Amino acid sequence: MAEAVYPTREEVDFVIVGSGAAGGIMARELATAGHSVVLMEQGPHLRAADFKHDEWGYDVNRDLTWNHRRGHPQTFRKTESETAEVRDSVCGYAHNVGGSSVHFSGNFWRFRPIDFMEASVRGSIAGTNFADWPIRYEDLEPYYTRVDWEIGVSGQQGPWDPPRSRDYPCPPMPVKSSGVLLERAAEQLGLTAYPAPVAILSQPHNGRPGCIHCGFCNGYGCEVDAKSSSMAAMIPQALATGNCELRTGCTVGQVISNNAGRVTEVTYWDADGVEQAQRARAVVLCANGAETPRLLFLSANNQHPDGLANSSGMVGKNLMFNGYTSVSGLFDEPLNDWKSVPATRVVHDYYSLDPALGFYGGGGIDSRHPSRGVPMGFARSAPRMFGGPAWGSEFKNNLARQFSHAAAFEGHTTSLPLDSNNVTLDPNVTDRWGRPAVRCTYQDHPDDIATMRFFYELSIELMEAAGASNIDGFYPENGQEGNVHLLGTCRMGDDPASSVIDSSHRTHDVENLFICDGSSLVTSGRGQPTMTIMALAFRAAELIDQAAQRGEI
Amino acid sequence: MTRSINRREFFALTARAASKSFIVLSTPAILAACDRAAPAREQQAAFQTLQAQEAAEFEAIAARIIPSDETPGAREAGVIYFMDTVLADDREQELTILRQGLADLQQSAQAEYNQSSFSQLTEAQQDALLVNIENSDFFATMRFLTIAGMFSLPEYGGNRDLVGYELIGFENQHAWAPPFGYYDAEYNGGGQ
Incomplete structure (x- = not known):
């Protein structure tokens, strides 16, 4: 069937704001269930044929992620006593149909049972909002399996993996040299490396082709639709139902609510910059962990003076980035790790660090090319990683040797939820529509930094065991100043006083307003949140559909 | 003159990777990507911004x-x-x-x-x-x-x-098949 077209004054069943990892699934599920859906996306509908191996365009000009030069500034400060400054990349995400699931690296680790009940197992942590989820792994497992099969995941059950009801649909990606080196090093240290699960097809699945190993995953859109973005896997099916209209180039300004405390419509600027409003029976925000709280703040009115659905005061708080570490080295033989998918092996022995260490944390380590496989990024950073001059003949000749001989072991770690790490509206900076910019305030908790140090040091040990030379590395020891994981800012919970949405993704305050994206997460997981965001979206869509069938929206 | 992979080279590559039959599914997309490669500015061309x-x-x-x-x-x-x-x-x-x-x-x-x-x-x-x-x-x-x-x-x-x-030593090629490098070739040659 053809894509639906709805008049703005007609009340559709659902407006979904944001077509990314969650929004694409939400649209497909609700439209498939027979609901009329308008899906709002501020960016364009780029498809496989639009993507290129274009470092300058994507990494410097930010063609996908946008920035202040494109009229979308964000500001950053470490603490609430500082005035935030405009930065190039603070809360990064891709502005296109499919959102960041289009340009992400595709690492698809499931959360584990411990992630959902860590506060009660590990104990609360003073000064933080560390809490259990209102759901358990068992509640989400069927939806993880749906992600595996309907989105498309390649992998192989590892020794520490949580139980799964069905095997992976695609075998793991072929191991790269960096994966072999990590596996051998892990063995020497008594650890276990196993095939990294990725949202990239190792063979044809659901009518999409398998990966052709071009190497441009992280930061780039897949040129053959082998990467399992919601753009590739969900949007075509959503549109084919005939119940879903995708409105691209449309930026939502406000969610309008009435005196009865119900949302009635969303206002937006259309692709021509004309102000419009779309009426709807219910609204689902899937705009990501920065834009969803921003939109709630922008939708404040007399009944909701601190922002829509913010009676708890938790909107925008508990922002979690996940920590990261990177240790690089050079090897005698060529790895050519710039080919194929980013990571092919992962070490998960330290998913939960021993509490006896004196700090909370955990994570995993995977193997990659140290500059995401891209030449320009490598040339810029190689002297910092491997030593030697930064310009001149020696610099040039070093590059020639190093690019294909380099590997990195990268750590991905936990972040604690804090009141003081948050998204608010900037009082001084506005975007091209005149809306206050996203202002991010963030300083990693000391435990998060200690966790990063642990994974950094472990990665150095692994790199030494792998036999590398010129070993060097990095972790943000003074705290991160931006990330692309935007988690926790409208957290899920049973208690309306300490959470924004309930366990079915309905906001506690507004009965026909739902939220599902990275903001829903209660804890950060171990650095690969997208699979969980997608599993939550499948589950939320099912619950929202059931509520609609019962006449409860 | 750009040395990005052209159609002839691509088909040669495809033939070499014939065991990976799925690569054929992606052929139209890869060819489109090859065609999008644009050449550098000619030497001696006039400047637009700089004196x-x-x-x-x-x-x-x-x-x-x-x-x-x-x-x-x-x-x-x-x-x-x-x-x-x-x-x-x-x-x-x-x-x-x-x-x-x-x-x-x-x-x-x-x-x-x-x-x-x-x-x-x-x-x-x-x-x-x-x-x-x-x-x-x-x-x-x-x-x-x-x-x-x-x-x-x-x-x-x-x-x-x-x-x-x-x-x-970077080749901006749109398709590769394993082995990619020395260590994975050795790993897979070792009966793993």
């Missing part, structure tokens, strides 16, 4: 950052044409830094070597002046744009004939 004189000076600096020796450098890659292209795109701030930095550098050339043009100095003299300003915004901007012009897609004006990619 010819300052372009010669910037090119001389770029040529010290990535020199031409046994292999092509910034000059052969057409880095100056890349700079000319991207500086036209809302990058007044960088252009201001570059012009001010060049003026300062020329003053130093005059003071040290009684020569008003940086590009007329010997390479040793050029390097001596650049070492003094290694930590300046000007040099950081020159280094960034030189590297970017060496390693970006030729359609931005540099990386002519993909000499940058060739230098570091």
Whole structure:
């Protein structure tokens, strides 16, 4: 069937704001269930044929992620006593149909049972909002399996993996040299490396082709639709139902609510910059962990003076980035790790660090090319990683040797939820529509930094065991100043006083307003949140559909 | 002339990877990507943003950052044409830094070597002046744009004939099949 077209004054069943990892699934599920859906996306509908191996365009000009030069500034400060400054990349995400699931690296680790009940197992942590989820792994497992099969995941059950009801649909990606080196090093240290699960097809699945190993995953859109973005896997099916209209180039300004405390419509600027409003029976925000709280703040009115659905005061708080570490080295033989998918092996022995260490944390380590496989990024950073001059003949000749001989072991770690790490509206900076910019305030908790140090040091040990030379590395020891994981800012919970949405993704305050994206997460997981965001979206869509069938929206 | 994979080379590759039959499914998309590859600006083309004189000076600096020796450098890659292209795109701030930095550098050339043009100095003299300003915004901007012009897609004006990619052993090919490198070849040859 053809894509639906709805008049703005007609009340559709659902407006979904944001077509990314969650929004694409939400649209497909609700439209498939027979609901009329308008899906709002501020960016364009780029498809496989639009993507290129274009470092300058994507990494410097930010063609996908946008920035202040494109009229979308964000500001950053470490603490609430500082005035935030405009930065190039603070809360990064891709502005296109499919959102960041289009340009992400595709690492698809499931959360584990411990992630959902860590506060009660590990104990609360003073000064933080560390809490259990209102759901358990068992509640989400069927939806993880749906992600595996309907989105498309390649992998192989590892020794520490949580139980799964069905095997992976695609075998793991072929191991790269960096994966072999990590596996051998892990063995020497008594650890276990196993095939990294990725949202990239190792063979044809659901009518999409398998990966052709071009190497441009992280930061780039897949040129053959082998990467399992919601753009590739969900949007075509959503549109084919005939119940879903995708409105691209449309930026939502406000969610309008009435005196009865119900949302009635969303206002937006259309692709021509004309102000419009779309009426709807219910609204689902899937705009990501920065834009969803921003939109709630922008939708404040007399009944909701601190922002829509913010009676708890938790909107925008508990922002979690996940920590990261990177240790690089050079090897005698060529790895050519710039080919194929980013990571092919992962070490998960330290998913939960021993509490006896004196700090909370955990994570995993995977193997990659140290500059995401891209030449320009490598040339810029190689002297910092491997030593030697930064310009001149020696610099040039070093590059020639190093690019294909380099590997990195990268750590991905936990972040604690804090009141003081948050998204608010900037009082001084506005975007091209005149809306206050996203202002991010963030300083990693000391435990998060200690966790990063642990994974950094472990990665150095692994790199030494792998036999590398010129070993060097990095972790943000003074705290991160931006990330692309935007988690926790409208957290899920049973208690309306300490959470924004309930366990079915309905906001506690507004009965026909739902939220599902990275903001829903209660804890950060171990650095690969997208699979969980997608599993939550499948589950939320099912619950929202059931509520609609019962006449409860 | 770009050395990006062309159709003939692609089909040869496909034949070599025939065991990976799924690659054929992706053929239209890969061919489309090949066709999108655009060539670098011709040498001697007119500048859009830069004055010819300052372009010669910037090119001389770029040529010290990535020199031409046994292999092509910034000059052969057409880095100056890349700079000319991207500086036209809302990058007044960088252009201001570059012009001010060049003026300062020329003053130093005059003071040290009684020569008003940086590009007329010997390479040793050029390097001596650049070492003094290694930590300046000007040099950081020159280094960034030189590297970017060496390693970006030729359609931005540099990386002519993909000499940058060739230098570091990168092939901008749209399809590969394993083994990718030495260690995974060894691993899979070892009966794993």
